[in-house]
Amino acid sequence: MKFKHHILWVSLALASSSCEKFLDVQPKEFISDAATIVDRSSAETAVRGVYSALADGSYYGTSFQSIGYLSGDNIVWTGSQSQVQEFINKKVNADNSTISSAWISIYRTINRANNVIDKVPAVKDAQLTDALRNQYIGEAYFARALAYFDLARTWGGVPLITKPTINPTDNSGIKRSSVAETYAQVLKDLETAEPLLPATTDRYRATRKTVWALRARYHLYQKEWVKAEEYADKVISDATNYKLTKPFSAFFANDARGTTESIFEIFYNGTTEVNSHRGQWQPQTNGGTRQWAPNDALVALLNNPAVGGTRSALVAKDNQNRWYGNLYYRNPASDPSYVLRIAEIILIRAEARAQQDKLTLGLADLNLIRDRAGIAASTAATKNDLLLAIENERRVEFALEPHRWYDIVRTGRAPAVFSLSEANRYVLPIPVQQLLSDKALEQNPGY
Template sequence: MNRIKIIFSLLLLLSASSCKEFLDVKPLESISDTETITDQNSALTALRGVYSALASGDYYGTSFQSIGYLTGDNIQWTGSQSQVQEFINKKVNADNSTIASVWIAIYRTINRANNVLAKVPAVTDPTLTTALKNQYLGEAYTIRALAYFDLARTFGGVPIITSPTTKPTDNSGIKRSSQADTYAQALKDLDAAEPLLPTTVDRYRVTQKTVFALKSRYYLYQKDYAKAEDYATRLISDATNYKLLKPYGAFFQSDARGTAESVFEIFYNGTTEVNSHRGQWQPQTNGGTRQWAPNDALVALLNNPAIGGNRSVLVAKDNQNRWYGNLYYRNPASDPSYIFRIAEAYLIRAEARAQQDKLTDALTDLNAVRDRAGLTALTTATAATKDAILLAVENERRVEFALEPHRWFDIVRTGRAPAVFNLTDQNRSVLPIPVQQLLTDKALEQNPGY
C-alpha cells in the first residue's frame, strides 16, 4: 500500500467520534481540508481529531500498547496468528501487520497535530481567545511529542514531518532522522507546549501536568537523571491531586476512571469509542477471546504475596481454570488506556535518585509503591547498593505495570535486554521499518539486521 496515500486519506478526516468528557464539542461533518480550521468551533473539532487518533485501536487503543507487553516477558499468545508470536519470540519481521498499522496510526496522529499547529495561529475568530489558542496549540504539541517519542523508542530514527499533509506527494522522499534527533523533536515539542498550557488538572486532556509527566519519562530514557527527578517531583509534590490509591485495584476496579492515580488516561465511552483491549484479554465466557494471557512467570509473581501483594487483582481464572488478564474488563468496552499513572512518577524518581546515589531517597519512593501494593518496605539492609536498588525498581515496574506497555521498553532502555530477554542481537532492540513503507518510499532505509 502506498504510505503517503494511506496517511493522506486517513489523516484529513478530522471529524472523528465524540469524546465529550474531554472535548465538549459536536462533530462537524464533511469539512474540506482547506476550511477545516476557520473558527473556534472548527479548531476544537480538529483538536478532538488529534485525541481520537491517539485513542485509535492501532495506537493507544490496542496495537501500539501490545508492542510494549507482548515483546516483554509477561504475556503469552494463545491464538494462531504467527505475526503476534513474532513479538513473543522477539523476532519481528518487516512484513508484520501490527507494526504496519502502528506506523500509520502514529503518523495519522502527527498529521492531525500538524494541521492544528499550522492553522490555529491564523484563526481570527474573537471567540478563540489567546488563552484558548495557546491551549489548543499546547495540546497538539504535546500529543505530537508523545507520538515522536513512541516512534523513536519503537523504530529508532524516523522521518520528522512537522507540516500537514495536503496532497499525497507531500511527505515523499523525506529521509529518516537519527533516533537521537527523533527524541530531540519530542523534547522540542514538549518545551514548546509547556508555557502554553493551563496549570489545571485534567486527567483526560493535556495540561502542563501532562508535560511534566512526559518530560520525566523522556529524561529517564535519556539518562538525564537530575531532570527526570525534577519533573517527577513536580507531580508527586502535588499530593492534593495525585496520589497512590489503596489498594492497588482502586484505580481501575468497579468501573473507576479518572482517579487521583491518573495523570493522563484516554476516555472511551464503550459505544462510539471502544477500547478493543478488553476483547483480547477477557476469556470466552466473558465475551472475549483471551488471545493474550499472563504467562506462568507473571502469574507466579503476581500471586506471590511478597512480590505481587494486592496486585494479584490483575489476573483471574476462567471456568476452565485458565488465567487471564483483568485490567480491561468492562462491557461495553469502555476501559481507559493509561498513558501515565502517578506510580510511574514514583518509580521514575526512585530510579533517577538511585542513579545519582541518593539511595535512601530512592528507597523512599520505591517503598511508596510497595506500600500501596501491601508489601513490606525495603531497607538499606535488604537493598544495600545502587545496583540492588536499580534491580528492585526494575522488578517493581514489571509487576506494577504488568499489563501496561512498559516492560519491553524498560529493559531495552537500560541495556539489560541481553541479560533479561537473552536478546543477543542488539539490532533487535528496535523494530523494523514496515516493508510497505520501504517499497513505497525509496528514501527510507531499513534498520540494520532486518
C-alpha cells in the same frame, strides 16, 4: 491512499465542554482537512481529532500498546497468528501487520497535530480567546511529542514531519532523522507546549502537568537523571491532585476512571469510541477471545503475597481454570487506556535518584509503591540492588501496560533478561509497506 504521513483527514465530532464528553463523539466521518479549521468550533473539532487518533485501536487503543507487553516476558499468545508470536519470540518481521498499523496510526496522529499547529494560530474568531488558542496549540504539540517519543523508542530515528500533509506526495522523499534528532524533536515540542498549556489538572487532556510527566519519562530514557528527578518531583509534589490509590485496583476496578492515580488516560465511551483491548484479554465467557494471557511466571509473581500483593487483582481465572488479564474488562468496551500514571512517575524518580547515588531517597520512593501494593518495604542497600529492585517492581506494577520491553531495552538489560544479544532487534523493522511507498526510507540494520 499511501500511508505513513500521507494522511490528510480529520475526524468530525460534536462539541462539548466537559472532560469526559470531550471524546464522546458521534460515529466517525471524514472530510478534507482544507475545510476544517476556520473558527473556534472547528478548531476544537480538530483538537478532538488529535485525541481520537491517540485513542485509535492501532495506537493506544490496542496495537501500539501490545508491542510493549507482548515483546516483554509477561505474556503468552494463545491464538494461531504467527505475527503476534513474532513479538514474544523477539523476531519481528518487516511485513508484520501490527507494526504497520501502529506506524500508520502514529503518523496519522502527527498529521492531525500538525494541522492544529499550522492553522489554529491564523483563525480569526472572537470566541477563540488567546488562552483557548494557546491551549489547543499546546495540546497538539504535546500529542506530537508523545507520538515521536513512541516512534523513537520503537523504531529509532524516523522521518520528522512537522507540516500538514495536504497531498499524498507532500512529504515523500524525506529521509529518516537520527534517533538523537528524533528525541530532540520530542523535547522541542514539549518545551513549546509547556508555556502554552494551562497549569490545571485534567486527566483526559494535556495540561502543563501532563508535559511535566512525559518530560520525566523522556529524561529517564535519555539517562538525564537530574532532569528526570526534577520533572518527576514537579508532578509528585502536587499531592492534592496526584496520589496513589488504595488498594492497587482502585484506579481501574468497579468502572473507575479519572482517579488521582491518573495523570493522562484516554477516554472511551463504549459506543462510538471503544477500547478493543478487553476483547483480547477477557475469556470467552466474558465475551472476549483471551488471545493473549499472563504467562506462568507473571501469574506466580502477581499471586505471591510478598511480591504482587494487591496487584493480584490484575489476573483472574475463567470457568476453565485459566488465568486471564483483568485490567481491561468493561462491557461495553469503555476501559480507559492509561498513558501516564503517578506510580510510574514515582518509580521514575526512584530510578533517577538511585542513579545519582541518592539511595535513601530512591528506596523511599520504591517503598511508596510497595506499601500501596500491601507488601513489605524493600531493604535494598546498594545501588545495583536498588536498581534491580526498581526494575522488578516495574515488571509487576505495569504487568499489563506497555513498559516491560522498553524498560529492559533502555537499561541495556536485554541480554541478561531476555537472552537477546542481537542489538539490531532492540528496535523494530520499518514496515515493508512504507519502504515500498517511499524509496527515501532505509530499513533498520539486520532486517
